[in-house]
Amino acid sequence: MILGTALALAACSAPGGTAGTSTAASTGSATFAGGSPTCGTSPVTLSTYIETGFPLPKNLTDEFTKQYPNVTFKIREDQFAVITQNAPRVLVDDPPDLMRLPQVSGLVKDGLLLNLDPYAKAFGWDKWPASQLEQMRVDADGRRGDGPLYAMGLNFSMTGVFYNKDLAATFGMTEAPKTLADLDAALKKAKDAGITPIVQFNGGATGGLAFPLQGLMASYGDASAINSWIYQKSGATIDTPTNLQAAQHLQQWISSGYFASDVNSIDYATMMSRFIDGKSAFIFDGDWESGNLDQKMPGKVGFFLMPPAQAGGKFGAMSAPLTYGISAKAKHADCAAFFLNWVATNQQARTIDVQVGGSHPMGPADAFMPAVDKNTVTAQTLAAGAQIGADNGAMDFIANATGAIYAKSWTPNLQKLVAGQIDAKGLLTAVQADYKTQIGS
Template identity: 70%
Template sequence: MARRGRSGAALVIAMGTLAAACAAPGSNSPQPAATSAAAPSTAPTCGTAPITMNGYFETGFPLPKALTTEFTKQHPNVTWNVREDQFAVITQNAPRVLADNPPDLMRLPQVSELVKDSLLKNLDGYAKVFGWDKWPASQLEQLRLGPGGRPRGEGSLYALGLNSSMTGIFYNKKLAAKIGMSAPPATLAELDAAMDKAKKAGITPIVQFNGGATGGLAFPLQDLMASYGPAAPINDWIFQKPGATIDTPSNLQAVQHLERWIKAGYFQKDVNAVDYATMMSRFIDGQGLFMFNGDWESGNLDKQLPGDVGFSLMPPAQEGGKRAAMSAPLTFGIAANAKNADCAAFFLNWVATDKRAREIGVEVGGSRPMGPADAYMPEVAADKVTAATLAAGADISKDNGAMDFIANATGAIYAKSWTPQLQKLVAGQQKPQELLKAVQADYTSQLEGN
């Protein structure tokens, strides 16, 4: 998922000696993508000897840092040496970092090519011994890949999520009150009307980012795709299913609707120059009514604007229609040659099962932690935006409307296709019907090139 800022680097590891029970489930050498890792007889741990974990995380998002800090409190023999980069940089650096300076734990971009190149550790052995394969299957579907990295959605497990994130619409309640909006729009037409009222009242309807290599107009576009059409064909395209296409009539309606918002002036004029951090700063400063973003910001917004932010899923085109949204794990993986793979796997399991870790996932991450269906869930006050995002996640599950992020279809599709094409749409240099054809052509070319 889009989400949010990023970083990476080679780090020095002070390697401790692990007990025999901590033997890695499989060789530390890169495995062919189709090879499953054997499960150890007992679950690995981080042992008791000093270990320095090598991490490569995304900058700008406090959840991983909060979790690693708490982990060290509970396991004081484990310290963390973490490099951070923006997600766009991680996307570009991932193959080199995983090959040359393999981290123990890494925030991952799209994973198909990384699996094809045997850069990620196969987690099947860990899944068996920790019981991850008994979690709800939908939690891990997006992290499974077939031989050679295709298709996604089935096969071996190569990553895990710190939580399950979801995108939707945040809104400023004080600005909403100024235009008479007392509840989230129930239909796409109502959302359009609210934006029009805001524009006429001198309020910027949408604060969004679209600058740099990973632009944010993909968020509202995918939400519009969810309003106009079913989620399954979009997931098929993202998962590289044979014959799948993004160039469909309902997706064309979505791009056309986005273009209408652009031409109506609903986005700030400099949207193509705005990065993620600037978008967040402007929204927190009250400079716009709506923001299309993910629940990973819920905890932050509850602190920055307590009681003043609402959240809703994108409304359907027709009243009563089912809702869908980008809902995907905050993906982390273990390098194939990681020196402390067992401890990294133990950490990932701890994130999903430890009571305090799950509390941090909700309080800081703003979204539902992954893990067993009956796992502990902390209570959240009803007036917090985090409560709204958690409720929205439950609605998505009920409607079976979870989609992976359209930027995850291939390793290069976000930076080299979606972002420049959407930037051209903003600049009036691209038409909706040609945008989808261009993205589909890039997708086909990238798949054939692999």
């Protein structure tokens, strides 16, 4: 009897309503009354959801409150994997004004993010180098690279290889490798000298071997082909001959024992702690650590971009904005947008971006840049950024192709690759299959 009533209750309508009658998720769009949006003068509390473990966002919000005392931030912090899991729910049901975003296309498709185009026009973001904002544009089909702007960066970061100069000296590496063969030789020398060549995170929900893998992909192949795949261009596949070479190269590093033996249980923080403790020679990581490394191991760290397969080849690197978005239901969207614009244009904010964040600020090409000591890693990563710009080698991260591809495909499959459960070919086939089901749905 109870069951019957309950079933009757439930059977009233299909979940989410049926097509046509439902209130289809309307894509939110910024609205503000004339002129540039501001934070006003009355007290505002921006509810903010950030990634834990990085000091940059808090440094920026503190500085902002100093300059605009009516604005305070209510900050919630989580690890990135947790944010990724929570993003769809939080944006709908507990909408933050500012939020660190994982991959955006799925979120945009469901109308969870605010369209920032009106702000872009009001603040003149559309006059910045177009490549800065490209990854955060999403078209009506959910493909990235084009269409309205749905997020903004606090800065844009870039990845490559950090190495411990002291350790490198002990096995005779005095300058950054110029080709992939040089890097292979250096790894072998480190291994022979009894040093763990690479410590890389790949445990739990974090498939960090995607960093070296994508670097290798850029060494063997063409950055733009990888971008097409990430942007879900029709017909794009990750399972290409050059990507296979890259994956095989990675597999060979694994079988040669170049990664720490417990790579499948190392999380990001463990990796950083071991590298800082001098327990490994290399890590594949991004310039967001430059500031941190300059502070913890001043003068001891070098940086180079993943070298090309042939000498004189072009460099490629993952380069992505540190994306923050505004929920379509945010209460203080104007103020949040004003904050994002401030981060890119305010002199003090740009200084914090470089000194604390270690990455290049967003904004106009000719904007203010703080002076950086030439002996720091920060200086090296900024220089490498210029190199990538010249080679047109910037790629988005292969983990950003779909909302779930990182957690549900790259991570488990890379862990399997480490354990020898699948080979390079198997890795690419599996990821491509998951990719197809995910964008098909």
